[in-house]
Amino acid sequence: MRAPEKEKKRSFRSAKRMRDIMTEYYINAKTAPQTGKKVAWITSGGPVEPLIVMDVIPVYPENYGAMIGASHMGGDLCAKAEAMGYSSDLCSYARADIACAVENGGPIGGLPRPDMLICCNNICGTVLKWYEVQARYFGVPLFILDTPFCHTEFPDQARKYVRRQFDEYIAFLETACGRPFDEEKSLEVGRLSIEGQKLWKAVLDATAHKPAPITAFDAFFFLALIVTLRGTQVAVDFYRDLLQEINERINDGVFALENEKYRILWDNLPIWYRLKWLSDTFASHGACLVADTYTTAWCGSMKYIDENNFFESIVEAYTRIYLNIGVDEMVKTVFEMIDKYQVDGLVIHSNRSCKPYSFGQYDIEKMVREVKGIPTMTIESHMTDERSFSESATKTRIDAFMEIIKARKG
Amino acid sequence: MEAIRAFHHVIDDPLKYLEGVSLRKKAVGYCCSYTPEEVIHAAGLHPFRLFGLSPDTGVADGHLQSYCCSLVRGVLSDVLTGRLDTLSGAVFPHTCDTIQRLSDIWRMNTKFPFFADVVLPVKLDTPSAREYFEEVLAKFRADLEKGFGVSVTDASLKGSIKLYNLIRTSLRKIFELRSASPGLISGAELNKVAMGAMILERETAASMLADLADELGRLPAPSPAGRKRVMLVGSLCSQPDIHAILEKAGADAVWDDLCTGSRYFDGLVREDGDPLTAIAERYYSRIICPAKHSSLTARGENLLKSVDTHRVEGVVFLMLKFCDPHAFDYPYLKGFLDGRGVPSTLLEIEGQLPPEGQLLTRFETFVQML
Ligand code: SF4
Ligand code: SF4
Numbered sequence: 001m002r003a004p005e006k007e008k009k010r011s012f013r014s015a016k017r018m019r020d021i022m023t024e025y026y027i028n029a030k031t032a033p034q035t036g037k038k039v040a041w042i043t044s045g046g047p048v049e050p051l052i053v054m055d056v057i058p059v060y061p062e063n064y065g066a067m068i069g070a071s072h073m074g075g076d077l078c079a080k081a082e083a084m085g086y087s088s089d090l091c092s093y094a095r096a097d098i099a100c101a102v103e104n105g106g107p108i109g110g111l112p113r114p115d116m117l118i119c120c121n122n123i124c125g126t127v128l129k130w131y132e133v134q135a136r137y138f139g140v141p142l143f144i145l146d147t148p149f150c151h152t153e154f155p156d157q158a159r160k161y162v163r164r165q166f167d168e169y170i171a172f173l174e175t176a177c178g179r180p181f182d183e184e185k186s187l188e189v190g191r192l193s194i195e196g197q198k199l200w201k202a203v204l205d206a207t208a209h210k211p212a213p214i215t216a217f218d219a220f221f222f223l224a225l226i227v228t229l230r231g232t233q234v235a236v237d238f239y240r241d242l243l244q245e246i247n248e249r250i251n252d253g254v255f256a257l258e259n260e261k262y263r264i265l266w267d268n269l270p271i272w273y274r275l276k277w278l279s280d281t282f283a284s285h286g287a288c289l290v291a292d293t294y295t296t297a298w299c300g301s302m303k304y305i306d307e308n309n310f311f312e313s314i315v316e317a318y319t320r321i322y323l324n325i326g327v328d329e330m331v332k333t334v335f336e337m338i339d340k341y342q343v344d345g346l347v348i349h350s351n352r353s354c355k356p357y358s359f360g361q362y363d364i365e366k367m368v369r370e371v372k373g374i375p376t377m378t379i380e381s382h383m384t385d386e387r388s389f390s391e392s393a394t395k396t397r398i399d400a401f402m403e404i405i406k407a408r409k410g
Numbered sequence: 411m412e413a414i415r416a417f418h419h420v421i422d423d424p425l426k427y428l429e430g431v432s433l434r435k436k437a438v439g440y441c442c443s444y445t446p447e448e449v450i451h452a453a454g455l456h457p458f459r460l461f462g463l464s465p466d467t468g469v470a471d472g473h474l475q476s477y478c479c480s481l482v483r484g485v486l487s488d489v490l491t492g493r494l495d496t497l498s499g500a501v502f503p504h505t506c507d508t509i510q511r512l513s514d515i516w517r518m519n520t521k522f523p524f525f526a527d528v529v530l531p532v533k534l535d536t537p538s539a540r541e542y543f544e545e546v547l548a549k550f551r552a553d554l555e556k557g558f559g560v561s562v563t564d565a566s567l568k569g570s571i572k573l574y575n576l577i578r579t580s581l582r583k584i585f586e587l588r589s590a591s592p593g594l595i596s597g598a599e600l601n602k603v604a605m606g607a608m609i610l611e612r613e614t615a616a617s618m619l620a621d622l623a624d625e626l627g628r629l630p631a632p633s634p635a636g637r638k639r640v641m642l643v644g645s646l647c648s649q650p651d652i653h654a655i656l657e658k659a660g661a662d663a664v665w666d667d668l669c670t671g672s673r674y675f676d677g678l679v680r681e682d683g684d685p686l687t688a689i690a691e692r693y694y695s696r697i698i699c700p701a702k703h704s705s706l707t708a709r710g711e712n713l714l715k716s717v718d719t720h721r722v723e724g725v726v727f728l729m730l731k732f733c734d735p736h737a738f739d740y741p742y743l744k745g746f747l748d749g750r751g752v753p754s755t756l757l758e759i760e761g762q763l764p765p766e767g768q769l770l771t772r773f774e775t776f777v778q779m780l
Contacts, residue, residue, distance in 0.1 A: 085741030087758075089477060089732050121532055125507045128532060128703060129738030136706050136742060144703060146539065148529040149510055151517070157549060158529065161542035168538065327514040352477045355734065359511035362473050363518060380475075 012214075014242040015221070021234060022224055029057045030112045038115040038177060041134065043127045044227055045297070046120035046145065047169070047318050049193050049311075052231040053186045054173045058118075059111055060228055061130075065093035066220075067107045068100070069272025069384035077106060078385040091353040092384035094130040101137055116140055116176050118169075122147040122324045124356045143172045147319040151326040154316060162315045190310030193231040194302075199239035200226045201299035206246045207290040208341055211260035213249045216289035217279045218256070220270040226298045261286030262405050265337055267293045267364070268349035268357050271379070273386040281395060285402040291341040293334060297322045300333070327360035331367050338372050345405045346376040353382045375408065377401035413622040414599050417606035421650075424463065424609050425493050431456050431611055432496040436558065439500040441485055442509060443669045443699065444530055446547055448679065448689055450501065451612055452570040453554040453562045459608035460485045460500075461648045464493060467761070473515050479732045480761045481646065482512045489520055499524025499557070501550075504532065506701045506735050524557040526550060534694050535704045543693070547686045567685035573616050574679065580619035581607055581675040584626060585665070589720050592639070592662035593632030597653025604670050605648065638780045639721055642666040643713065643743065644728035645736050649763055652728070659773035661780070665720040667713060668728070673697050700735035709739060710746035717752055723780045724753045726773075731760035753779050 032039045040051050044062040051058045068074050074096050080103060081095035082088050088095075100106040117140060119131035128144065135142035145165050148158040170181045203222065206213055214222075222242060229235040249255070264282060266289050271278065282289060301321050306313035322330060338346070346368050351358050365376045377397055381389050420427045431437055437456040440447070450457040462484020469490045470483040488494050499522040502513035517525055528550050531539040551562050584603065588594050595603075603622065607615045638661040642652075646669040653663055666672055677696035680688040697712050698704050716722065725747055729736050740756065747754050755776045763769060 085744060087729075087731075087737040087740070090734060090737055094738075125510075125532070125701060126734055126738075129700065129735060132703065132706055133738065133742065142706070144533050146532045148531070148542075149504055149527075151510075151513060151527045151529070155529075155549065157542055157545040160545075161531065161538055164538040164541075168536070326517070327511065328518055350475050352475075355478070355732075356507040356511065359474055359478060359508060360514055362475070363515060366472075 012218070012242075012245060014238070014245050017238065017241065018222060018225065021229075021238060025228060026108055029059050030108070032057055032112055039112050040116045040118050041111070041114040041131075042118040043120050043123060043131070045123040045318070045321055045323070046118050047166070047314060049186070049189050049231045049314070050170055050173055050181070051118070052189045053182055054177050054179075056116075056173065056177065058228065059114065061097040061111065062093050063224055063227055064100075064106070064111055065096055065384050066224075066270075066272050068096045069386075070275065071107050072273050072386055073106055074273060074384035075387040077103070078382075078387070089352065091124075091126045091130070092382045093353065094126055096384055098130070098133055101134060114138055114140055116172075117142045118145070119143070120145040120147060120318065122318055122321050124323065124354065126355075141172070141176060143169055145169060145318075147324060149324055150320050150329075152329065154320055158319065159315060162319050163312075166311070166315060186311060189231040191307075192233060192236055194305060194307055194310065196226055196230050196232075196235040196239060197299040197302055197305075199236065199243055201302065202243050203239060203246065204291065204296060204299070206243070206250070209250055210263075210342065211255040211257060212263070212288050212290045213246045213255055215256045215279065216266050216292040216295070217270075217275055219292065219295040220275060223295045223298065230298070257283055257286065257288045259286055260288045262345065262402070262409065263288055263290045263341060263343045265289075265291050265293075265334070265341065265343040265346045266349065267334065267346060267361065268351045269294050269354060269383045271349065271381045271383055271389065273384070274381075274389065274391070277391065281398050282402075285398075285406075287345075287402060287405070289347070290343060291337050293322060293330075293337065296333075296337070323356055327363055330360070331364045334364055334368060335372060338368065338374065343374065344409055345374050345401065347401075348376060348378045349383075350378050350380045351383050352380065353384065375401060375404045411595070411625065413618065413625050414595065414603065416618060417599075417603045417610075420606045420609050421602045424461070425488075427609060428458055428494075429496050431458070432498075436498040437496065438524065439494060439497045440503070441481070441512075442503050442505045443673050444503040444505060444528075444693065444702070445501055446503075446528065446550065446689055448567060448570040448574050448685075449547065449551050449554065449562065451573070452566040453558055453560050454566075455498070455554070455558065456611060458497065459605075460488065460494070461605065461646075462486075462488055463648060464488055464491075466491075473519070477732050479508055479730045480759070481730055482508050486512060486515060489516060497522060499526070501526045501528055503528040504530050505699070506733070508732075508734070526553045526557070532701070533703045534698065540690065540694065543690045544686055547690055551686070564685055567689075568681065570612075571679045571681060571685055571688065573612055575681065576616045577607060577612065577619055578675040578678055580616070580623045583623040584619065585672065585675070587623070587626045587631075589664040591631035591633050592637065592664055593634050594626055594629060597657060597663045598650035601647055601650040601653055601670065604674065608670075608674065636660070637662055638723050638777050639664045640724045640726055640780070641716060641720065641722040642668055642671070642726050642728050644668060645730050645733050646670045647728055649759070651763055651766075652757075652769075655766060655769050656726070656773050659770055659777045661724070661773070661777045663726070665716050665722060667697060667709070667716065669699070672716075673699060700739040710743055713743055713746055714750060717747070717750070722752065724755070724776065726776070727754060727756045729756065729758045731758050
């Protein structure tokens with residue numbers, strides 16, 4: 001009787017709440033034509049706040065891509081995209097989404113048709129091409145927010161350019177919605193966005209506690225709301241509850257692993273179709289994935305945000321996000337995380353789907369070994385296309401990696 | 411033909427040529443047709459196109475995963491093995507995600523005196539993007555001035571613009587002459603001329619290309635019967651053998667949409683007015699590369715226009731494996747061709763070409779469809 005009791009305790013009550021919120025969110029999005037609301041597809045790193053102000057429902061093909069991956073539908077959909085002529089080397093989110101749009105397949109029977117597309121290239125060049133494909137397919141207006149890459153700096157020219165594009169973005173929305181931008185409401189949305197990001201950061205920070213109350217796998221799951229509902233009260237309330245739940249657990253001595261011996265940092269997106277397997281495999285060694293570079297992206301640019309001047313300061317915050325900076329800038333974040341979460345090893349997910357995230361990882365890996373002196377390992381996959389993933393090869397590598405950590409740490 | 415042999419020479423060993431040039435002037439490496447070469451040239455420097463042609467790319471494995479395109483792997487290997495040591499530096503315009511990371515890895519692992527990112531806008535069709543484009547050019551000009559202790563005057567920029575216009579005009583003329591009569595020179599030779607033009611000292615390139623254009627213009631125009639006219643579309647062609655095999659199969663590549671072809675010479679820079687504005691303007695009107703955005707269908711329309719102008723009967727898509735921007739555009743471009751009943755075939759290249767026999771069979775099968 002004891003074990004299941006504990007199991008139950010370890011599963012989150014917030015998890016159910018989040019599923020409910022997400023279900024309601026997707027129902028709202030899918031019934032938009034009946035309720036007269038407009039739907040915008042937007043990239044995961046894009047500024048969603050102006051959409052919330054305009055009462056446009058934001059839909060994230062990347063969040064949907066994660067659902068596709070988690071439900072093991074990625075391989076099939078990607079194969080359909082390949083039959084349409086898209087190379088199997090392209091991002092599996094993009095392939096799955098492109099196929100879904102045409103097939104109306106995938107979880108929840110496909111995404112609602114967009115009235116407009118908002119593409120912010122602060123995460124990759126893939127989204128530009130992907131949204132061009134969808135703009136041709138759906139024949140709806142496409143707004144591109146072009147955020148120049150900040151290899152080492154954020155030059156004034158770039159700041160001015162992005163600043164002007166925020167005005168263009170708002171003008172685009174005003175035309176698409178046929179009503180003016182509500183300045184008053186924008187202050188409130190800005191406040192809620194900041195509050196949501198702060199709470200999300202607090203959730204992630206909680207894993208600095210030893211042992212960790214949640215894992216990066218939990219973070220991958222709970223991420224959905226800060227991505228999709230950033231700037232709303234719903235997200236704020238949810239993360240406040242989640243944080244409270246986490247703190248209760250710390251007080252009650254309920255931790256992610258029954259016996260946490262090692263702490264691991266994960267780099268890159270999750271492998272959506274093997275979350276549980278990876279979690280179990282690491283846990284079998286007493287290893288907890290305490291942090292990752294991916295989920296922190298949704299609070300990582302907080303330092304650039306001015307609470308009293310939200311819509312001005314997000315120019316920099318949206319441009320200098322983790323994927324839009326140089327490798328040597330990224331490594332600083334990795335070092336900080338290694339120290340903050342006191343990790344014993346780094347797992348590099350070399351993600352064939354995401355070139356901007358993955359190229360440069362070997363340099364990061366080398367610096368981590370040299371400067372931080374901790375072991376590293378690489379796992380290769382296409383994060384949403386399960387066809388080429390090798391469980392046995394990955395298991396062997398994880399085992400070997402954990403042996404090194406054990407030998408080092410005892 | 412004498413005028414062509416010099417180009418062969420350069421392409422057969424570009425790094426040796428670079429060594430020679432760098433005794434006379436400082437050279438700056440670049441690897442994308444969005445590099446504002448005129449500005450580099452106006453600073454008294456030699457812009458040297460990096461193709462990553464050396465065969466061993468093993469050293470890149472320490473920095474780049476196997477799913478990185480061969481161009482970037484090749485360039486990184488060249489620099490890390492010291493083959494590019496005679497360069498004074500490099501410039502990276504914003505192109506694709508892969509080049510962006512190449513820029514980081516290059517910056518972090520090399521010690522050249524000069525380095526610059528030219529983070530051009532990705533959109534080329536809005537007023538604010540165009541304003542930003544010009545500001546980036548101005549910044550690049552200042553970076554060069556500071557980096558090399560030179561001054562890049564409007565007068566020198568105008569001189570460089572004139573010279574580049576000559577190069578582009580001659581290249582276009584040569585390509586057009588060959589389109590009119592493919593028997594004039596082989597595709598492989600034309601490919602070497604185009605690549606050579608990006609490597610040779612610009613003054614030399616300009617005069618050699620002008621001579622070649624003249625010479626070709628004077629030759630009788632042979633038009634052998636029964637051959638098919640095809641077009642190459644993709645990132646770049648750095649393997650002249652492709653042409654040779656295609657020709658064996660009975661077709662001539664009479665036109666292209668490649669970085670090593672029409673995208674390099676398309677559009678001239680206005681010779682009056684502000685030189686940086688004029689340089690930027692060329693990029694808005696030039697055929698677009700898939701890593702940039704103008705209209706949603708610009709490339710498709712341009713493709714059909716070229717098909718019409720050059721009486722193209724079939725299209726060979728030439729893709730470097732792992733090249734995202736081109737791979738994303740392929741289905742839509744193919745759709746445009748299908749709509750017009752123009753057959754096409756896709757050739758994906760990873761490093762080396764497939765064995766000749768195999769490629770020949772593929773091309774023969776395709777040519778028979780035309
Ligand atoms: S996974 Fe990478 S390539 Fe794909 S959309 Fe996200 S950031 Fe872009
Ligand atoms: S555009 Fe394509 S071929 Fe060129 S560097 Fe990028 S990925 Fe490689």
